[in-house]
Amino acid sequence: MTDIPPEIETLIERMSKLPGLGPRSARRAVLHLIKKRGQLLVPLADAMADVGRTARECVSCGNIGTSDLCAICSSEKRATGEICVVEDVADLWAMERSGVFKGRYHVLGGTLSALDAVGPEDLGIPRLLVRLEEENVTEVILALGATIDGQTTAHYIADQLGEMNVTSLAQGVPVGGELDYLDDGTISAALKARKAL
Amino acid sequence: MTDIPPEIETLIERMSKLPGLGPRSARRAVLHLIKKRGQLLVPLADAMADVGRTARECVSCGNIGTSDLCAICSSEKRATGEICVVEDVADLWAMERSGVFKGRYHVLGGTLSALDAVGPEDLGIPRLLVRLEEENVTEVILALGATIDGQTTAHYIADQLGEMNVTSLAQGVPVGGELDYLDDGTISAALKARKAL
Numbered sequence: 001m002t003d004i005p006p007e008i009e010t011l012i013e014r015m016s017k018l019p020g021l022g023p024r025s026a027r028r029a030v031l032h033l034i035k036k037r038g039q040l041l042v043p044l045a046d047a048m049a050d051v052g053r054t055a056r057e058c059v060s061c062g063n064i065g066t067s068d069l070c071a072i073c074s075s076e077k078r079a080t081g082e083i084c085v086v087e088d089v090a091d092l093w094a095m096e097r098s099g100v101f102k103g104r105y106h107v108l109g110g111t112l113s114a115l116d117a118v119g120p121e122d123l124g125i126p127r128l129l130v131r132l133e134e135e136n137v138t139e140v141i142l143a144l145g146a147t148i149d150g151q152t153t154a155h156y157i158a159d160q161l162g163e164m165n166v167t168s169l170a171q172g173v174p175v176g177g178e179l180d181y182l183d184d185g186t187i188s189a190a191l192k193a194r195k196a197l
Numbered sequence: 198m199t200d201i202p203p204e205i206e207t208l209i210e211r212m213s214k215l216p217g218l219g220p221r222s223a224r225r226a227v228l229h230l231i232k233k234r235g236q237l238l239v240p241l242a243d244a245m246a247d248v249g250r251t252a253r254e255c256v257s258c259g260n261i262g263t264s265d266l267c268a269i270c271s272s273e274k275r276a277t278g279e280i281c282v283v284e285d286v287a288d289l290w291a292m293e294r295s296g297v298f299k300g301r302y303h304v305l306g307g308t309l310s311a312l313d314a315v316g317p318e319d320l321g322i323p324r325l326l327v328r329l330e331e332e333n334v335t336e337v338i339l340a341l342g343a344t345i346d347g348q349t350t351a352h353y354i355a356d357q358l359g360e361m362n363v364t365s366l367a368q369g370v371p372v373g374g375e376l377d378y379l380d381d382g383t384i385s386a387a388l389k390a391r392k393a394l
Contacts, residue, residue, distance in 0.1 A: 003262075003269050003272075003293060004290060005252070005261075005262055005263045005268070007244070007247045007248050007252070007263060010244050010247070011245060011248045014240055014241045015241065018226045019222075019225055019226055019229050020218060020222045020225065020226060021218075021226075029215045030248075031261075031286055031287050034248065034252050034261055037252065040215075042249045043211055044208075044211045044245060047207050048230070048238060048241060048242035049242040050208070051205055052234055052238045052239045055205060055231050055234065064205065064228075064231055065202055066202045066204060070200070072200050090225065090228055093224070
């Protein structure tokens with residue numbers, strides 16, 4: 001009925017599948033892109049094609065890079081014997097932004113979930129066990145979400161690792177956080193883990 | 198500092214320029230795209246490249262199409278003598294979705310604005326005056342936003358059109374709207390424009 005050209009309809013429909021965009025905001029984004037064809041649309045299409053061609057998962061840790069081994073796994077400097085287990089590449093990036101962790105990662109790609117039929121093999125946990133020996137790992141740091149699924153997965157991994165030195169991120173008051181806005185669970189965790197000054 | 202491949206950094210940076218996406222949601226969208234490379238990223242890049250190659254503005258009305266004259270301007274059926282003036286292509290699409298208007302459009306691409314130095318030429322108003330004669334227009338319908346800028350632009354256009362039959366969209370209670378949630382201005386406009394049943 002409407003006279004939107006099919007190429008543009010297709011673009012809107014595909015854009016609306018991005019997380020955070022619905023049909024209406026996809027339409028708005030597409031119109032904006034078309035208005036700024038030269039500055040935005042063409043460079044964005046090129047960047048997407050580039051990433052589509054080059055991006056791949058690291059065969060060792062599951063991070064996203066442009067070769068079989070990601071930059072972190074192929075750097076000798078990061079062979080510190082510490083492996084940080086994260087749920088997702090987004091979490092790996094967040095850890096890297098903090099700049100504090102100097103070791104390597106292991107990206108699970110999710111959490112154990114009976115409901116969604118996600119088992120240990122889907123999360124690369126057997127591969128993690130293999131890495132422990134190959135890379136002379138001395139400590140596994142679990143940086144999983146403080147959710148039920150995240151904590152279930154953390155406990156499962158800790159069980160699998162047996163004698164290995166396993167730690168997890170501390171729970172407590174976030175930097176800059178005000179007590180008044182914190183939930184009860186966080187306050188009680190912070191109180192239990194209180195430290196002598 | 199972080200080890201995100203430059204191709205992916207570039208894509209995130211360009212995605213974050215889309216309206217409705219910031220750096221954080223762009224990162225999330227890019228990770229989602231990379232995870233579903235085959236189903237999402239590559240088709241989206243193709244669709245963007247397609248649109249980048251084909252989309253252009255209609256030389257007559259300013260609508261977006263894939264040839265010099267858009268589908269509406271080149272259709273003889275739409276030569277009804279009515280021209281609907283809208284601010285933006287998004288507004289044209291909204292009018293088309295309603296499916297009630299059968300004539301042609303004129304897309305201003307904005308509103309008059311002294312602050313942003315947008316004058317009548319920038320909005321294609323001289324081109325509208327030329328079209329009135331060329332296309333035997335009998336009525337100009339102003340479908341501009343009920344904002345200060347929209348109404349200023351509407352008054353300016355009405356002045357320019359002189360003897361032409363100029364109308365504008367009715368203001369009143371939206372279909373499905375509840376009085377309780379309407380602003381005072383809308384209620385007073387609806388009351389002033391009340392109709393006998």
